[in-house]
Amino acid sequence: MTNTTHTKHTIAILVNDQPGVLQRVSGLFGRRGFNIESITVGQSEEKGISRMVIVSTGDDKTIEQIEKQLYKIIDVIKVVDLSANPMVGRELALIKVKSDPGTRPEIMGLVETFRAAVVDIGTNSLMVQVVGDTEKIDAMIELLSPYGIRELSRTGVTAMIRGNA
Structure with a gap:
């Protein structure tokens, strides 16, 4: 059908x-x-x-x-x-988020929870790298939005069929 x-x-x-x-x-x-x-x-x-x-x-x-x-x-x-088919799909996002000394610990907690990484620290911003499926990237963006996203870049999905296929 x-x-x-x-x-x-x-x-x-x-x-x-x-x-x-x-x-x-x-x-x-x-x-x-x-x-x-x-x-x-x-x-x-x-x-x-x-x-x-x-x-x-x-x-x-x-x-x-x-x-x-x-x-x-x-x-x-x-x-x-x-x-x-059963597949593995991943994308990468770099997210530059506003950050001052008061909000850094909260943001770092989110980064750790998502197994993401801080790849750059500026005086009033952090750049976060997150890798995962589209839903994980969307969730990370949603949770960082209240802090103020300054810039966002996503790679798009790359994927392969699971297993021996």
Whole structure:
């Protein structure tokens, strides 16, 4: 039975490491009217091959159509809907938060609880690095917001299927 509700899909695409491939892949999503929530691109285990991980929202039928369209792009080697399998997905965020001597202990307590790290200390700010799934990053941002977030940078999700697959 096909899922007609719009759900979040994490798609891995192996591509030849060539100029313009990212533009063609992202353009396909845009032409189909899909927003890319996050996209990460980097080297894969094989020289000359890059792995793109794209998070987008749509129903199963449309995601299936996008997969078929992706295979029509010359440099696309393999497309896998990771969210259809048990997967591990992680992202990294750097969060610069306002901090004075009075609030530092509270912020440090949050950092410790989330197994995050303070990677820079300024006179009135701390930079926190947190790694985890999207929900963990969202929760950390929500808890740091009352202190005043000055700057925020997120990598987007990278993911793999669990186990021996």
